[in-house]
Amino acid sequence: MHKLVLRSVSKGYAKGTAVLKPFDLVAQSGELIVLVGPSGCGKSTLLKLIAGLEKVDGGQILLGERDITDIEPRHRKIAMVFQNYALYPHLTVRENLAYPLRRQKMRAAEIDGKVIEVANQLRLEELLDRRPSQLSGGQKQRVAMGRAIIREPDLFLLDEPLSNLDAALRTHVRGEIRDLQRRLGTTMIYVTHDQVEAQTLADRVVILRDGEVQQVGPPREIYRRPANIFAAAFLGAAPPNFLAGRVTANRLEMGGASVSLADLPGECRTALAGREQIYAGLRPEALYRVTDARQSVFRLTGHVVRREIIGNSQHVYFRGEAGSPDMTRLAALAGRHMTDELVWTTENLDTDDTLELGIRLEDILFFDADGHAIGTHGGDSL
Ligand SMILES: Nc1ncnc2c1ncn2[C@@H]1O[C@H](COP(=O)(O)OP(=O)(O)OP(=O)(O)O)[C@@H](O)[C@H]1O
Ligand SMILES: [Mg+2]
Incomplete structure (x- = not known):
């Protein structure tokens, strides 16, 4: 169980332009935070900073007891799931799931055991020998989730993971992600445009606009007591x-x-x-x-x-x-x-x-x- 602390984290890509203004946020251990805001407001940038795929301009990122601000991405123990699954097309589901563990040089027998365990959790047992092209969108999404959880990360970062799915599947996979996150107890930051996803998934919602936090709180509270007109219009x-x-x-x-x-x-x-x-x-x-x-x-x-x-x-x-x-x-x-x-x-x-x-x-x-x-x-x- 790991708490995530962001202290005055800021970022700009070009000199003098701030994509994220100094930003403070604490995600409690096991908490599911949903980050919402219009296109271009800095959501993906924030996830990339936490994952270490981009460097912060200022501030500090703590995960559990560790200051990870300057740690290499692969040593952060963070798993990120993107919108476009990013599965290896030439590998089977089994090999896709095993891939992160192979890279960690885990023993083959141990890898096999973990693959079966994760496949059970995500109901992928029947699909282990198929390739991604032989899967539906929801199944691919489950494999992408499987590849994230198999590493037993300290933190999940999900960037609009459901936006390629149709409405019915989105509702279904959304429920599965929530159940899985509860079961594993892993802290999660989840990015979406979709206010329904935000309201149904979040312990707390963070509303972002132009790189600035507008409001942080449980969805019901933001709905009842929006801090400003923007937050009122966003959630509902x-x-x-x-x-x-x-x-x-x-x-x-x-x-x-x-x-x-x-x-x-x-x-x-x-x-x-x-x-x-x-x-x-x-x-x-x-x-x-x-x-x-x-x-x-x-x-x-x-x-x-x-x-x-x-x-x-x-x-x-x-x-x-x-x-x-x-x-x-x-x-x-x-x-x-x-x-x-x-x-x-x-x-x-x-x-x-x-x-x-x-x-x-x-x-x-x-x-x-x-x-x-x-x-x-x-x-x-x-
Ligand atoms: N590598 C980059 N170089 C320069 N500017 C960038 C880079 N990545 C993102 N930006 C800019 O930073 C801003 C925030 O981008 P970001 O991808 O974080 O937005 P977002 O909130 O995830 O949007 P969306 O909902 O469309 O995914 C945008 O104005 C974008 O053009
Ligand atoms: Mg984005």
Whole structure:
């Protein structure tokens, strides 16, 4: 079991340009950290620094008790799995799995034993004598994982390992990776673009943007309390609807409607008081058709522009009647409910219908003019 500590790690490829600004992160022993962020934000670079495939410009990397900052990659006891499997096409599955151990000059009998053990763990027994060209994408991915775990590394680094797989296989292999990581108890840093992968796999998520950490925390916490607009938009099936708002006297006005400040949760009320400009984030899945007259609901009226029915729920795109009427907004409404009234509300909507939506005040995310969360605190400490 090995803890990974990054202290002020930084990197630039060209002089004067920072791909990673000084970066601190602790991955606890056995923890699965998922690193997410847009293309080019520095995710692969960070993995390469940890693996030793690139040199840091500054800072320190510790794995367990060892300072590995200047240690040769092959002595770091780190296994990296890439997006494109990188299997040897002319070798069988058995030989591919054995390869890292051969290089370590392990005895043949011992290698055979380990190959069988790993093949069992990954359900590859039947495939040992095939070559990579005779395997499906998911099977190749399992062999790549097998080749990583056979070395019994202190740390796994996975760089978008599932992006070549179709959706169903991705879900399946994702579950297998999680189970395997739990069973082995090996610390893992997992890079993905996919927010669903991030939410389902991670003990903690690290959101990166332009080489800078935006937020670190358990996925549920980032979802509930995003540190800024970027983090709010990144984690969630669809980004929130952002409404510009302002506080006047004792009301909060936004999207052409308003609520009394007194109705807001205490911590928000204090944080919002006296602010000229704010942004409110309304998650599509937190909106629902208003059927009750409760005070603590912010109401938004609009007309339906488009609907997409997805299994048991539906995405309703709508435009506001007031405020910024040109902006299309999204509500993700639950599908069939048991009451007659709600079956009507979700199934019988049509284009151009008028729609009254509500959101509980405690579900609204608030941000200041610079996009930083207010009334909440973002994530845990780095
Ligand atoms: N060897 C290199 N030389 C110069 N610039 C590089 C090199 N490798 C990466 N970069 C640049 O560094 C930045 C970060 O690249 P990196 O590969 O870490 O991004 P990423 O977050 O992994 O993106 P993606 O999601 O597309 O894989 C990019 O602007 C990229 O062009
Ligand atoms: Mg990358």
